[in-house]
Amino acid sequence: MHRLSSRASSISGSATMAVSARAAELRAAGRKVISFAAGEPDFPTPAHIVEAAARASADPRFHRxxxxxxxxxxxxxxxxxxxxxxxxxxxxxxxxxxxxxxxxxxxxxxxxxxxxxxxxxxxxxxxxxxxxxxxxxxxxxxxxxxxxxxxxxxxxxxxxxxxxxxxxxxxxxxxxxxxxxxxxxxxxxxxxxxxxxxxxxxxxxxxxxxxxxxxxxxxxxxxxxxxxxxxxxxxxxxxxxxxxxxxxxxxxxxxxxxxxxxxxxxxxxxxxxxxxxxxxxxxxxGDQREVDVMRHAFDRRRRTMVDALSGIWGVSCPEPRGAFYCWPDVSAILGHRVVGVDVDTASDLAQVLLDYAQVAVIPGEAFGSPTHLRLSYALSDEDLVEGLSGLHRVLSDVNRPHSHVH
Ligand SMILES: Cc1ncc(COP(=O)(O)O)c(C=O)c1O
The missing domain is CATH 3.40.640.10 (Type I PLP-dependent aspartate aminotransferase-like (Major domain))
Structure with a gap:
């Protein structure tokens, strides 16, 4: 007799939520962590929507x-x-x-x-x-x-x-x-x-x-x-x-x-x-103007991220056409040492980035692919640039195959 149902036992918690939670924990402990993990816009909800909710919450019709x-x-x-x-x-x-x-x-x-x-x-x-x-x-x-x-x-x-x-x-x-x-x-x-x-x-x-x-x-x-x-x-x-x-x-x-x-x-x-x-x-x-403002910001950040990732050895990043994620292939890095740490899987690499670049990314394993990372570009321009430069710094310390030659 199993203690829990086979259905519940057949699944695990959402890996994307878990990485976001880990980044939040580190932040709460006083560490500066830039999170490329979350699947959510960094913008506040547009004010007219919040005001409609405030009006509703004061109206007993909406208490039922x-x-x-x-x-x-x-x-x-x-x-x-x-x-x-x-x-x-x-x-x-x-x-x-x-x-x-x-x-x-x-x-x-x-x-x-x-x-x-x-x-x-x-x-x-x-x-x-x-x-x-x-x-x-x-x-x-x-x-x-x-x-x-x-x-x-x-x-x-x-x-x-x-x-x-x-x-x-x-x-x-x-x-x-x-x-x-x-x-x-x-x-x-x-x-x-x-x-x-x-x-x-x-x-x-x-x-x-x-x-x-x-x-x-x-x-x-x-x-x-x-x-x-x-x-x-x-x-x-x-x-x-x-x-x-x-x-x-x-x-x-x-x-x-x-x-x-x-x-x-x-x-x-x-x-x-x-x-x-x-x-x-x-x-x-209601007013739809902010949707476009946010979309333009995501578009700008998308290009910033693709450009930055494409300049890193071992990272190949096609330009995404929708949503707010980049999906770089990091397979060239796997099997090498990054900042002295053996990196065999995308999960290993995500851990190194968290530990040494203070950057949270989601390892591709969460999406069925151990050779990729997922990075959200739905974060502020400043954090985006800072996080990408941390990533660049850590990933420039890879013992590349050719470094063994001489
Ligand atoms: C493809 C896809 N579908 C659905 C959802 C769920 O969205 P919601 O936050 O409304 O549950 C997400 C959120 O990450 C998503 O990426």
Whole structure:
């Protein structure tokens, strides 16, 4: 007899949250640590959103439960933003408000998966997907992607992973940790592939507003409307409006799946905090100017980070087109000594950077790739420059292969 369930024992805590927590602990102990670890904007939530929340918190109407699917006005605003669903206007019935987008990922798995059902996903993957699948009885099936293909899935790779147990495919564009952004044609082919085989598509669109250069965002059912009957969208206010702590996201999809998700919410959390929902409503319907200001700042920092990383021996960093992460390949450094310490894995390297450069990064192992690091550029310009110079300093002390020659 095992003491805990096999489901709970099959997962571990979020590695990205753990590194952020470690950086915060070191800071609390008085050490200066610059964190490239967090997946959250450094900006405060825009003032008009905070003011809407303050007004709501003083109004007894917002001191109560909301319906489990969310505040009706918020669901309507989300539906209006989605536009149409299966060639009809999207309505509140297509939307459930969730405790952040992470909860929406969990609910998508909860309403789709039976024990043993397989879910296809690209590796590197966002750290939560495999565990959300496993917690709901499913089996993650990883499909390796590489830098040459900009870390994107294609139909041939999906075909090779298909089995009679395949139930769904997770797509994420812009992607975390790679920052890769699919073109509309690429998404259309993948959705069509899933549709022909009767599979569901779970499309994580949480970074929809964060695309740069010539990249543009398109939602999966807008690329291929026929998938709407078997498509679930994940989204929320966390990244776009610098609202990670407010915990408001949503799951959108066909009405039967959304009804099932709301049933789960009704037993699990009842509803998302009422005041936070009022804030999210203001985020969606209020002034949008700060979204652009933040995006421009991320874009500038993105270029600063890519330039700095590309100048370091052993680090190869393609330019990410979306989200707010760089995903450098550090495999050339592995197997060497850095500041005198043996570094065999990305985790070893992350530890050295924390100890000797006072810089927190997430080792690629958290995303299924032991040869990469993930660095968020959602931090202040000053910290960004200081952190990158610390990183540069430590990584210039690598006993490179050619240093053995003479
Ligand atoms: C790809 C992806 N999906 C979902 C989430 C979850 O967002 P939220 O903070 O709204 O739960 C994140 C956050 O890191 C993410 O990177």
């Amino acid at each position: 439960y909301t319906p489990s699917g969310g505040l009706p006005e918020l669901r309507e605003a989300i539906a209006a933003g989605i536009g149409s669903w299966a060639s009809e206007p999207a309505t509140s019935a297509n939307v459930a408000v969730t405790n952040g987008a992470k909860h929406a990922v969990f609910l998508a798995c909860a309403v789709l998966l039976n024990p043993g059902d397989e879910v296809l996903l690209a590796r590197p993957y966002w750290t939560t997907y495999p565990d959300a699948i496993k917690l709901n009885g499913g089996v993650p099936v990883f499909i390796a992607t590489d830098e040459k293909a900009d870390y994107k899935l294609d139909v041939a790779s999906l075909d090779a992973a298909l089995t009679p147990r395949t139930r769904a495919v997770i797509l994420g564009s812009p992607g975390n940790p790679t920052g890769s952004v699919y073109e509309p044609d690429e998404l259309r082919l993948l959705a069509e592939w899933a549709d022909r085989r009767g599979l569901w598509v779970i499309s994580d669109e949480i970074y929809d507003h964060l695309v740069y250069g010539d990249a543009s965002f398109v939602s999966v059912p807008d690329c291929y409307p026929a998938i709407a009957d078997r498509c679930l969208l994940i989204n929320g206010v966390s990244k776009t409006y610098a609202m990670t702590g407010w915990r408001v996201g949503w799951l959108a999809g066909p009405k039967d799946a959304i009804r099932a998700a709301i049933n789960v919410i009704s037993h699990m959390t009842s509803n998302v905090a009422n005041v936070a929902q009022a804030a999210a409503l203001e985020a969606l319907v």
